[in-house]
Amino acid sequence: MPLIEVDNVTFSYPAKDGGVNALTGLNLKVEAGSFVTVLGSNGSGKSTLGKLLNALLVPQSGRVVVDGLCSSDKANVYEIRKRVGIVFQNPDNQIVADTVEDDVAFGPENIGLALDQMKVRIADSLASTGISDLALTKPEKLSGGQKQRVAIAGVMALEPKCIVLDESTSMLDPKGRTEVLGAIQKLRMEKGIAVILITHYMEEAVDADYVYVLDKGSVALEGTPSEVFSDADTLEALGLELPPAVKVWQMLRAKGVVVSVPVLTEEDLVSALSKLMRQKGGASC
Amino acid sequence: MLKDVTLGRYYPIESPLHELDPRTKMVAILIYIVTTFLASTPITCALTFLVLCLLIHLSKVPVRYMVKGLRAVVIIVVITDLINIFFVENGLWKAFIVTLRMIEIVLGSNILSLTTKPKTMAAGIEKGLGWMKRLHVPVHDFATMISIAFRFLPILTQEADKVMEAQKARGADFESGNLLRRAKALMPILIPLFVSAFRRADELALAMDSRLYGSGEPTSLHPLKYNTSDGVSYLLAFAYLALVIVLKVVHV
Numbered sequence A: 001m002p003l004i005e006v007d008n009v010t011f012s013y014p015a016k017d018g019g020v021n022a023l024t025g026l027n028l029k030v031e032a033g034s035f036v037t038v039l040g041s042n043g044s045g046k047s048t049l050g051k052l053l054n055a056l057l058v059p060q061s062g063r064v065v066v067d068g069l070c071s072s073d074k075a076n077v078y079e080i081r082k083r084v085g086i087v088f089q090n091p092d093n094q095i096v097a098d099t100v101e102d103d104v105a106f107g108p109e110n111i112g113l114a115l116d117q118m119k120v121r122i123a124d125s126l127a128s129t130g131i132s133d134l135a136l137t138k139p140e141k142l143s144g145g146q147k148q149r150v151a152i153a154g155v156m157a158l159e160p161k162c163i164v165l166d167e168s169t170s171m172l173d174p175k176g177r178t179e180v181l182g183a184i185q186k187l188r189m190e191k192g193i194a195v196i197l198i199t200h201y202m203e204e205a206v207d208a209d210y211v212y213v214l215d216k217g218s219v220a221l222e223g224t225p226s227e228v229f230s231d232a233d234t235l236e237a238l239g240l241e242l243p244p245a246v247k248v249w250q251m252l253r254a255k256g257v258v259v260s261v262p263v264l265t266e267e268d269l270v271s272a273l274s275k276l277m278r279q280k281g282g283a284s285c
Numbered sequence B: 001m002l003k004d005v006t007l008g009r010y011y012p013i014e015s016p017l018h019e020l021d022p023r024t025k026m027v028a029i030l031i032y033i034v035t036t037f038l039a040s041t042p043i044t045c046a047l048t049f050l051v052l053c054l055l056i057h058l059s060k061v062p063v064r065y066m067v068k069g070l071r072a073v074v075i076i077v078v079i080t081d082l083i084n085i086f087f088v089e090n091g092l093w094k095a096f097i098v099t100l101r102m103i104e105i106v107l108g109s110n111i112l113s114l115t116t117k118p119k120t121m122a123a124g125i126e127k128g129l130g131w132m133k134r135l136h137v138p139v140h141d142f143a144t145m146i147s148i149a150f151r152f153l154p155i156l157t158q159e160a161d162k163v164m165e166a167q168k169a170r171g172a173d174f175e176s177g178n179l180l181r182r183a184k185a186l187m188p189i190l191i192p193l194f195v196s197a198f199r200r201a202d203e204l205a206l207a208m209d210s211r212l213y214g215s216g217e218p219t220s221l222h223p224l225k226y227n228t229s230d231g232v233s234y235l236l237a238f239a240y241l242a243l244v245i246v247l248k249v250v251h252v
C-alpha cells in the first residue's frame, strides 16, 4: 500500500472566494521513502494539493488516504498532520517563535511531548538539517536558506513520514536553494522520509523517482523524469520550460544525432557527448 | 523613522531581576504601581522613589537606556503639570506628585519588559491565569497571540518603513501640512500594510495548523518554576505594600 493515495479528488474554494474548481478528478500516489515532484504553471492547483495532503483542506469528493487514514474523517486530521509535514514558500511567515530552538519546539509543544523527549527531538532535527549552531539565534538574523531549514527542522521535530515543500525555494538565492534542497535529500537518505517537491523549476525534477505535471487541477502528464521530459510538446503547451541540458539533447535528437541514454542533467549531456565524439573519432581514423 | 517602536523591549543581560520568575515580577510591579497611587506625602513619595532606584539598580539596565522610555509620556506630563500649576489649588505639589507617579509607572513597567523576554512573559501570564482555563477562557491562545505579536512587530515595522520609502519615492509627503492632511497622507501606507499583514496572518495560521497547534494539552520547552529568590521577592513586595499602607493610614 502506498504511503499517500489521492483518489479521484475534486476540490473547489467557497463561492465567496471565487469558487473556482481548483482540483478536478485528481489521482496520485506516493510510496514510502520516495521522491516525488509536482510540476505545474501558476494556478494549476499545486498548493491546493499540498494542503489536501496534510488535511489543511478536505476534498469535496474523492479521498485522500495517508498511511491508511482517510482525511475526510475528522478524527484522523491530527494523526495525518503528524505524518505529513509541509514547508511553505515565504520563510518569514512560518516561523512562530523568537529563537530557532523555540520555533522547532513549537510542534512538539503542541502535541504535549514531555520535556526530555522534546529536547532530544529538537537536538535531532537541528542536527539533521545542519543548523545546531543556530539554536539560540533570532529569526531576523538568519538568511533565507537558514530560515527555510529552520522551517524544515520544525516539521522534522514531529517525526513525519513525508514532507511536502510548496515552492519552498522560490524566494531564495541560488545558494539558499542548494542549501535547502541538499538538506532535504539528506533527510530522505538518512531517515527514509518521503519528499514531495512542489515547484515550477523543471531542474528540480530531474532526480525525482516520479513526476506529476498538473494542469487546470488534474494530472496532465506523469512518469519518471525522462518519460515526462521526452514529451516536450505537451510541457511547452502547459507553459513549462525544459532544463537546458534536456533541451540541447532534444535538439540534437531532432537533428538526427542518436544519443542512446536519456539525458537529464548537464553531467549526463557531457558524458553522452564525449562518448559520441569518441565513437565518431574512432570511426574516422 | 519607526525604529522607536522597539523601545522598552527585552534587554539581554544577566541580573537578579532577569532571573526571577515572570509571575513574581508581574505581581511585584503591580504592587509597586498600586503603591505609587497610595503615596501622597513627602515620606511615602521618597520611599516609592527609593524603591524605583533600587529596582533599576538591580536590573543592571543602563539608566540612560531606561529613561529613554519616558520620551513617550513627556507631552502628557507637561500638559497636566501646566494645568495643575495654573488652575489648581496647591498645584505645584500636585504637579510634582503626578509627574513622579507617571515616571514611576512608566519606568516600573519598563523594568518588567526590559528584564523579561516576551515569550517568558506570555508563559507567565498563561501559567498565572491557568485557573481561567476551567472557565473555558482560551488562556494559551492569548499567550500565543502575545508572543506572535512580538515576533512580527519588527517585521511589520520594517515593512512600514519600506512602503513609506516607496511612496516617498513617488512624491508622497508625510511631513508637511496640518494633522488632517498628514493623516490622509498615511492612508497609502496603511492599506498596503494591512493587506500584507492579513496575508502573513493567513499563511502563519496555516503553518501553525500544520504543526498541530491546538491539537491537545500543550507542554513547554521552558516550564516555569519558582526558586527561593521568588519567595523572598514576594515576601519583600508584600512587606513593602504593608509599609506604605501603614504610613498612609497614620498620615505620615
Ligand SMILES: Nc1ncnc2c1ncn2[C@@H]1O[C@H](COP(=O)(O)OP(=O)(O)OP(=O)(O)O)[C@@H](O)[C@H]1O
Pocket: A013, A014, A017, A018, A019, A020, A021, A022, A040, A041, A042, A043, A044, A045, A046, A047, A048, A049
Ligand atoms: N484561498 C483561496 N480562495 C479562493 N481561491 C483560491 C484560493 N487559493 C487558490 N485559489 C484558486 O485555486 C486555483 C489553484 O490555486 P493553487 O494555489 O492551488 O495553484 P498553484 O498551482 O499553487 O499556483 P502558484 O504556482 O501560483 O502557487 C487558482 O485558480 C486559485 O485562484
Ligand SMILES: [Mg+2]
Pocket: A046, A047, A048, A166, A167
Ligand atoms: Mg502555489
